Amino acid sequence: MLFRTAGQFKTSYLKDQTLFPVRQDAILLGIILxxxxxxxxxxxxxxxxxxxxxxxLVYSLAALGLNILTGYAGQLSLGTGAFMGVGAYACYKMITIFPEMNLLVAVLMSGLFSAFIGVLFGLPSLRIKGFYLAIATLAAQFFLVWLFEKWAWLYNYNASGAIQVPHVEMLGTPVAGPQAASMTQYYFVLVVVTLMTILAINLTRGTQGRIWKATRDMDIAAELIGINLLKSKLTAFAVSSYIVGVSGALFVFLWRGAAEPNLFDIPISFRILFIAIIGGLGSIMGNYMGAILIVALPVVLKTLPETFGIPISSATVEHLNVMVVGALIVFFLIIEPHGLARLWTLIREKFIIWPFPH
Amino acid sequence: MKKLTNLAVASAIAVVTAGAAMAEGLNVPNLTYRTGPFAATGIPLMNGQRDYMAMLNARDGGIGGVPIEFNECETGYSTEKGVECYEATKGAAIVTQPWSTGITLQVLPKTNVDQIPILAPGYGFSPMADGRVFQWAFNMPSSYWDGASMILNELGGGDLSSLSGKKIALLHLDHPYGKEPIPFFEAMAEANGFEFLPIPVGLKEMQNQSAQWLQIRRERPDYVIMWGWGAMNAGAISEAVKTRYPMDQFIGVWWSGHDADLATVGEAGTGYRSISWSAPQPDAPVMADIRKLVFDAGDSLAAEDELNSVFYQRGLVISMILAEGIKTAQENFDAAEIDASQLRWGLENINLTDERLAELGMTGMVPPFATSCANHTGHSGGWMLQWDGAQFVPASGHLMPDSETIASLEGPAAAEYAEANAPWPVNEDCEG
Incomplete structure (x- = not known):
C-alpha cells in the first residue's frame, strides 16, 4: 500500500535511469534528509x-570509503585507520603551516594525501588477492601508525606526541577548536558527508562502478572483456583512500579536537570494517545503518538504565552494553548475512507487494 | 515492529533526558575505568575515591551539610568513551576527573569554554601547574616533572652533579603519558652531564618487553626509571627479575607502584622503588572511619586486602583533595551549594597544612601543600616507597623536586600551548 509502485510509468530511458525510479524512495529519503x-x-x-x-556521520563516511574498496571492488583492506590518520595529519600540517587556509579546502585536500598513500599500498593488490591482500594492507596499518609516532615533524614536535586542533574560523565563525559550536561542526560534517555520498552514489552506479564490480566478481573475466585491472584496482584504492582520508580529517578536526597516534591503530580499522560488513558490503546506505548500530547504539544503551532509574553501576552497564551490542551483531548477521542494507531491501520488496502477496 | 517502535521511542527519550538529569547535592562525577586493559590498576583507585566520599556522606552528611552525589561514568580508559562521559556529565557537574592523559588532552581545551575545573591529581600535562595559563586545570600535589626531579634527587643524593657520567634509561609507555617526563630528563641530562636513554614500549608490546630488556642488558644503564601503566608494569618487573637487573637500581613513577604488580614476583622484587606523593597509612584515623562506616556497612566495592594498598589509599587522598577544594569554596563564598567556577576558586586556594591533615586523620598520607592562582600543582614532593617482598614501605625522607628548574620549563611549555591553541584566555590578574 505504502510502497505501491503501480501507476508509476516510465516513458523515457532517462526517467527509467533516475536515481529513484520509485517515488516513495525519494519521499523517504526526503524525510531522512x-x-x-x-x-x-x-x-x-x-x-x-x-x-x-x-x-x-564521520564513521559512516569512513565506512563508505572502505565499502568502495572492499564492497564494490572486492579488495579486502585492514588499513582504514591508518589512511584516516594520513588524512588527519595532512590536514593538521596544512592548517598549522597555512593558518589562513579555508578548512573546507584543507579537509578536501587532505584526502589527496591519503589517496596517494593508498595507491602506494594498493600496488600489491595487482599480484595478491583476498586474505593475502588484507595482510599487505595490515603492513600499511603498522607502518603508518609507527610513522605517526616517530616522525616528530608530523605533530610539530609536541612533547606528548599528540596533535591538538588549533582554533580555525570560517566567515568569522569558529568551526574547529574548542570554541566551535557543536551545531556549526555538525553542519560542516554534514555538508562534506553529503557531498561525498553523492559522489560515491554516482561513481558506483556509473561506468566506473561497473568496472569495479566486474573486478570484484571475477577478475579474469573482467580482464578478458577488456577491463584494465591495474587501473580498476588502483582507482578503487585512490577513491576509497580519498574518502577515508577526508573522514579522518573530519574525525580529528570537527569532532575529537586532539589525537594521539595509537588512535589510528588496528581497533578503529576493525570497527570501520565491522560497520561496512554489518551495514552491507557493496551498498551506500548500509554504511549509515551500520554506523548507527555500532557507534550510536552503545551510547544510547548506556543512558537507558539511568533514564529508567535502574540502579546498576556504570561498570556493569558497560559490560551489559558489550554483550547486548555483540548479541545484536550476531542476530543481524544470522537473519541477513548480507547486512542491514540487504535487510532493508527485502523489507522494501515485501512492502511493495503488501498487503496482497499473490 | 511494535517492539521496535517502543525501543525507538524509549531511546529517543533517553537521549533527550541524558543531559538534563539534574541531581540535588554536589554533583561530582568520576570517569572511571573498571573495565578494559587498565582495569586492574583502576579499580583500587576508583574504590578509594568512592569510599572516601561515601564515608563523608555517612559521617558528616556530605561536605558543609550538602550530600555528595558521586557518580561514576565508565570509560574503560578509552578516549572516545571518556569524551562521551565528559559530555554526558558536564551539565550538572562541578568538576570533571578525566583519569587518563589522553582524555585530559581532549578535554583540556574545552574547559575554558565549558568553565568546569579538571582535577587530575598526579597526572595529565605537567605544564598545567601554570595556573595563569591553565586556569581550569589542577594536578596537585605533584606533576610528572616533579616526580622525575624527585627521582633524580634521590639517585644523586641531593647533588645532581654526582650523576655526571652515569647512564640513566627511561623505560616508558609510547603514549602521551609516557612521553611526558622526557623534556625534563633531556634538560637535566644536558645540565648535569649524565647520559639519558629513552626506551619506548609500544602499547602492543606491554606484555612482551624482551626487546627492550635486551637493549637494557646491552647498554647496562646505571639506573632504569619506569613510566609505565597497566600491564606494562608487571611485564617490566617480571622481565627485570628474569634478566637479573639489580632491583635497587630500578625506580618507577607513582603509577608504577601497584602492589599487585609486585606481588606476582614477591621476594624477587625486593628493593624496587617507586616515587609517590601518597603513602599508605593502615593505622590512620581516617581508615578506622572508612572501615566502620563504609566497609563494614557493606557499602564498599573494595576487597579486604585492597584497603591498605598504595593505590586504594591514593584514591582516598584524591577525593580528600577534592573535598578540601569544595570546603574551601563553601567557606569563602558562604554557600553550601557551590558551582563549578566557585569550586575552581576553592581548588586554587587549598591550604593543606599538617594540622589540617591531622584533623582529617590523614597524617603522612600526603605531604602538606598549598595551591595558588599561579601554582595549580603545589609541588609538595613525596616519598620513595620500597617493595620489601610483601608490601610497599616508605624508604626515604621527604623528597622535594627542584621547583626552580621545573618552573623554568613549565612557563615556556605553557606559553607554547596557549599560543598553539590561540585564542587562549590567560589569567592576567594573577600575580604569582
Missing part, C-alpha cells in the same frame, strides 16, 4: 551532537 538537515540540529543537545550525530 529533513531530519538530518533541520529537525536533528534544532532539537539536539550538545551531548547528542558530540556523541551521536557527528560520530555517526
Amino acid at each position: 529533513a531530519f538530518a538537515w533541520v529537525i536533528f540540529p534544532l532539537t539536539a543537545s550538545e551531548f547528542t551532537f558530540q556523541t551521536l550525530l557527528i560520530p555517526v
Whole structure:
C-alpha cells in the first residue's frame, strides 16, 4: 500500500535511469534528509551532537570509503585507520603551516594525501588477492601508525606526541577548536558527508562502478572483456583512500579536537570494517545503518538504565552494553548475512507487494 | 515492529533526558575505568575515591551539610568513551576527573569554554601547574616533572652533579603519558652531564618487553626509571627479575607502584622503588572511619586486602583533595551549594597544612601543600616507597623536586600551548 509502485510509468530511458525510479524512495529519503538537515540540529543537545550525530556521520563516511574498496571492488583492506590518520595529519600540517587556509579546502585536500598513500599500498593488490591482500594492507596499518609516532615533524614536535586542533574560523565563525559550536561542526560534517555520498552514489552506479564490480566478481573475466585491472584496482584504492582520508580529517578536526597516534591503530580499522560488513558490503546506505548500530547504539544503551532509574553501576552497564551490542551483531548477521542494507531491501520488496502477496 | 517502535521511542527519550538529569547535592562525577586493559590498576583507585566520599556522606552528611552525589561514568580508559562521559556529565557537574592523559588532552581545551575545573591529581600535562595559563586545570600535589626531579634527587643524593657520567634509561609507555617526563630528563641530562636513554614500549608490546630488556642488558644503564601503566608494569618487573637487573637500581613513577604488580614476583622484587606523593597509612584515623562506616556497612566495592594498598589509599587522598577544594569554596563564598567556577576558586586556594591533615586523620598520607592562582600543582614532593617482598614501605625522607628548574620549563611549555591553541584566555590578574 505504502510502497505501491503501480501507476508509476516510465516513458523515457532517462526517467527509467533516475536515481529513484520509485517515488516513495525519494519521499523517504526526503524525510531522512529533513531530519538530518533541520529537525536533528534544532532539537539536539550538545551531548547528542558530540556523541551521536557527528560520530555517526564521520564513521559512516569512513565506512563508505572502505565499502568502495572492499564492497564494490572486492579488495579486502585492514588499513582504514591508518589512511584516516594520513588524512588527519595532512590536514593538521596544512592548517598549522597555512593558518589562513579555508578548512573546507584543507579537509578536501587532505584526502589527496591519503589517496596517494593508498595507491602506494594498493600496488600489491595487482599480484595478491583476498586474505593475502588484507595482510599487505595490515603492513600499511603498522607502518603508518609507527610513522605517526616517530616522525616528530608530523605533530610539530609536541612533547606528548599528540596533535591538538588549533582554533580555525570560517566567515568569522569558529568551526574547529574548542570554541566551535557543536551545531556549526555538525553542519560542516554534514555538508562534506553529503557531498561525498553523492559522489560515491554516482561513481558506483556509473561506468566506473561497473568496472569495479566486474573486478570484484571475477577478475579474469573482467580482464578478458577488456577491463584494465591495474587501473580498476588502483582507482578503487585512490577513491576509497580519498574518502577515508577526508573522514579522518573530519574525525580529528570537527569532532575529537586532539589525537594521539595509537588512535589510528588496528581497533578503529576493525570497527570501520565491522560497520561496512554489518551495514552491507557493496551498498551506500548500509554504511549509515551500520554506523548507527555500532557507534550510536552503545551510547544510547548506556543512558537507558539511568533514564529508567535502574540502579546498576556504570561498570556493569558497560559490560551489559558489550554483550547486548555483540548479541545484536550476531542476530543481524544470522537473519541477513548480507547486512542491514540487504535487510532493508527485502523489507522494501515485501512492502511493495503488501498487503496482497499473490 | 511494535517492539521496535517502543525501543525507538524509549531511546529517543533517553537521549533527550541524558543531559538534563539534574541531581540535588554536589554533583561530582568520576570517569572511571573498571573495565578494559587498565582495569586492574583502576579499580583500587576508583574504590578509594568512592569510599572516601561515601564515608563523608555517612559521617558528616556530605561536605558543609550538602550530600555528595558521586557518580561514576565508565570509560574503560578509552578516549572516545571518556569524551562521551565528559559530555554526558558536564551539565550538572562541578568538576570533571578525566583519569587518563589522553582524555585530559581532549578535554583540556574545552574547559575554558565549558568553565568546569579538571582535577587530575598526579597526572595529565605537567605544564598545567601554570595556573595563569591553565586556569581550569589542577594536578596537585605533584606533576610528572616533579616526580622525575624527585627521582633524580634521590639517585644523586641531593647533588645532581654526582650523576655526571652515569647512564640513566627511561623505560616508558609510547603514549602521551609516557612521553611526558622526557623534556625534563633531556634538560637535566644536558645540565648535569649524565647520559639519558629513552626506551619506548609500544602499547602492543606491554606484555612482551624482551626487546627492550635486551637493549637494557646491552647498554647496562646505571639506573632504569619506569613510566609505565597497566600491564606494562608487571611485564617490566617480571622481565627485570628474569634478566637479573639489580632491583635497587630500578625506580618507577607513582603509577608504577601497584602492589599487585609486585606481588606476582614477591621476594624477587625486593628493593624496587617507586616515587609517590601518597603513602599508605593502615593505622590512620581516617581508615578506622572508612572501615566502620563504609566497609563494614557493606557499602564498599573494595576487597579486604585492597584497603591498605598504595593505590586504594591514593584514591582516598584524591577525593580528600577534592573535598578540601569544595570546603574551601563553601567557606569563602558562604554557600553550601557551590558551582563549578566557585569550586575552581576553592581548588586554587587549598591550604593543606599538617594540622589540617591531622584533623582529617590523614597524617603522612600526603605531604602538606598549598595551591595558588599561579601554582595549580603545589609541588609538595613525596616519598620513595620500597617493595620489601610483601608490601610497599616508605624508604626515604621527604623528597622535594627542584621547583626552580621545573618552573623554568613549565612557563615556556605553557606559553607554547596557549599560543598553539590561540585564542587562549590567560589569567592576567594573577600575580604569582
